[in-house]
Amino acid sequence: MFNLILFGPPGSGKGTQSANITDTYQLQHVSTGDLLRDEVSRKTPLGVEAKKYMDQGLLVPDEVVIGMISSKIDDTPEARGFIFDGFPRTKAQAEALDKLLEFKNTEIHLVLALEVPEVELIKRLVGRGATSGRSDDNEEVIVKRIKEYHAKTEPVAGYYFAQGKLERIKGDGTIDETFKLLSKEVDKYLLPA
Numbered sequence: 001m002f003n004l005i006l007f008g009p010p011g012s013g014k015g016t017q018s019a020n021i022t023d024t025y026q027l028q029h030v031s032t033g034d035l036l037r038d039e040v041s042r043k044t045p046l047g048v049e050a051k052k053y054m055d056q057g058l059l060v061p062d063e064v065v066i067g068m069i070s071s072k073i074d075d076t077p078e079a080r081g082f083i084f085d086g087f088p089r090t091k092a093q094a095e096a097l098d099k100l101l102e103f104k105n106t107e108i109h110l111v112l113a114l115e116v117p118e119v120e121l122i123k124r125l126v127g128r129g130a131t132s133g134r135s136d137d138n139e140e141v142i143v144k145r146i147k148e149y150h151a152k153t154e155p156v157a158g159y160y161f162a163q164g165k166l167e168r169i170k171g172d173g174t175i176d177e178t179f180k181l182l183s184k185e186v187d188k189y190l191l192p193a
């Protein structure tokens with residue numbers, strides 16, 4: 001089993017590149033953003049709670065997200081491996097993920113951190129907002145999401161750097177250029193399926 005985290009600020013291309021990596025390496029894609037949006041659209045109690053935070057550009061509380069991930073991992077025991085997209089976003093989430101994987105006799109093997117200048121992040125997300133209908137893709141909320149990233153999520157990179165698992169990837173090229181840089185790192189562990 002090979003487990004990968006795609007890490008980076010909002011709009012850095014985690015969702016976009018996860019789709020490419022999932023297709024090429026046949027990993028099970030776990031996106032907390034997608035899982036939360038699904039709960040919101042079905043108006044479940046979890047979704048109603050999460051929406052309050054997401055609409056303000058804030059992170060959803062750790063216990064909500066960790067519970068959701070745990071059941072997602074249990075759903076696909078036969079997976080070749082997982083690609084975690086947008087998770088973990090806090091040190092508490094990273095520690096919880098380590099515990100969950102240890103319980104399954106596996107671990108995180110690689111963390112690829114996409115690096116994109118802030119002006120480009122805002123440009124991309126405002127651009128997506130024009131068509132996505134996402135309530136968190138307007139400039140005021142985007143700026144808050146980036147602030148929340150610096151305060152709570154950036155320290156997660158240090159957590160994995162200390163474990164020798166972090167690779168920084170230039171993420172401001174085209175989608176294809178960035179995918180090539182990411183694949184070069186994944187290829188060291190796993191061949192395309």
Ligand code: B4P
Pocket residue numbers: 008009010011012013014015016017032033034036053054057058059060061065085086087088089093124125127128136145171172173174175176178
């Ligand atoms: P997410 O859904 O995870 O997404 P994201 O941060 O908006 O962006 P991503 O990096 O995936 O960008 P994308 O590829 O789509 O989070 C949304 C919210 O959910 C959070 O703010 C939070 O409230 C909540 N949440 C999620 N996970 C959580 C957790 N673990 N804990 C707590 N709360 C959590 O790309 C963006 C745009 O750029 C797209 O339009 C794309 O087409 C474009 N793009 C991508 N790559 C490009 C490139 N190379 N060149 C040009 N454009 C590019």
